[in-house]
Amino acid sequence: MPTPRLSSSGALLELPSTGAMKEWIGRWPNAKKYFVYLDGLEFSGISTNSPEYHLRVNQWLLFWERTIREMGVAPEKFSILLIDEPNNELEWRETLDFAQSVRDSGTDFRVFTNPTESLWKTTSALPTGYVGEIAINLRDVLETGILSWPTSLEDFQGERWVYSTFSDVRNSDPYYYNLIQAWRTFVLHGSGSGFWSFVDSGGALAWDDLESNGTNSSPLYFDGATVFPSKHLVAIQEGQNDFAYLKALENVSRSRSSDGDLARSLLAEIRTWIEGLDDTGRVWNVDRERSQADEFRRRMFDLLNRDAR
DSSP: OOOOEEOTTOOEEEOOOOHHHHHHHHHSTTOSOEEEEOSOOOSTTOOTTSHHHHHHHHHHHHHHHHHHHHTTOOGGGEEEESSSSOOSHHHHHHHHHHHHHHHHHTOOOEEEEOOOHHHHTSOSSOOOTTOOEEEEEHHHHHHTTSOSOOGGGTTOOSEEEEEEOOSOGGGBOIIIIIIHHHHHHHHTTOSEEEESOSSOOSSSOTTOGGGSOSOOOOSEEEOSSOEEEOHHHHHHHHHHHHHHHHHHHHHHHTSSSHHHHHHHHHHHHHHHHHHHOOSGGGBTTSOOOOOHHHHHHHHHHHHHHHHHO
């Protein structure tokens, strides 16, 4: 989403290229969401809390909203990340100023951000303004010893996301690292889960670990022409299905029926299990129990089918 050239009054002087956006959407026409990373947004050093900044962001967003609609995609599918992992007050202030500009523009874009623990651990209440989605690194949460959403972000009313950044994917445990993350996301009342990164293969072909720089993060085997899934990707997909089961079970638990009682009891067991897991199972060569998710999945399936009958 490159910026157009604008006058000091915010008038469009020169339109940015839209070719890359068109090509990207063309590759993924039916995507549920589109995440755009801006790596900052500068307008010739203009302060982010100045009227001129908000005016220019307004015009930039309006241009891209029109363009994206013309490409047949709803702008509300777009989540925009201004600064990756903001870790100080200045970067957070810039994120909030940007979110304010997005809101004032009247467009349907959403602001996504992922503050580091240096922000959410050092304040009692981190202001979130008009941010629509916040992601936290699961590693930082697990290091606290308590699987809970940061207390400094308790008042956040938008979508909660969880992501992981364990770089050596070939040594990671598909069950504990990939699949269980979906269950932890549910316990954290999250709505989305992500992993770094599907395309980062350590500077080499994903098939050749010996040629990589030791940080192959992709759950895919790919080269210039082909893409194949790994056990890690299959585990991510299974986790997505489990998350859907958990949400369905949560819906049943709201009922005052006997099935509702059973669902609440089962959810309590699941939360106790997930909250009791530590982070030592992140690598595959640790001897750990790996069948509990299957057992809970079977019990959820039986209860949900009983409810359907």
